Amino acid sequence: MEGKSRENVVVDANVLLMDNVVQYLQKYRCFTIPEVIDEIKTIRHKVCVEVLLDLKVLNVINPDRSFIDKVLEIARRSGDISSLSRTDLKVLALALQLHEQGLDPLLMTDDYTVQNLASRLNLRWRNVKIDAIKRRIRWRYLCTACGEEYSKYLEECRVCGHRLRREVAGYEEL
């Protein structure tokens, strides 16, 4: 691995609870906070976390107070504060700290509040599951008036002329 530049990622508990987490995270340089490690309760996943720590794939850092305060301020202004847990707050603070220290990290999270705040803080983020599962959404299009269903988007319903809306029809494994 030495010499090759691995992508820096900040991970929350959802990432560490993935089935194939050791294999999946080995291609990255991962960072998280002590509270995320504490959230891992099952033996099976605790073992995986130990392995990642031993391999130095996973690094645990407590973010500085100033970055926590900065995230708090943004969360108060955006109204996200009510749905933001202490752990989420600190994960964001860590991503911000690494970013401001010149490390370009990608925040992996499926938490909508965290994603929203990451965007406001100009931090890059990505969903965990989309990448891990490799599946594609199949859409269908339904007429908003008569309910006629189409597999492709049309400007208007062929039956009654009203607009169509898009809906998830299912998933295809890739």
Ligand SMILES: [Zn+2]
């Ligand atoms: Zn229609």
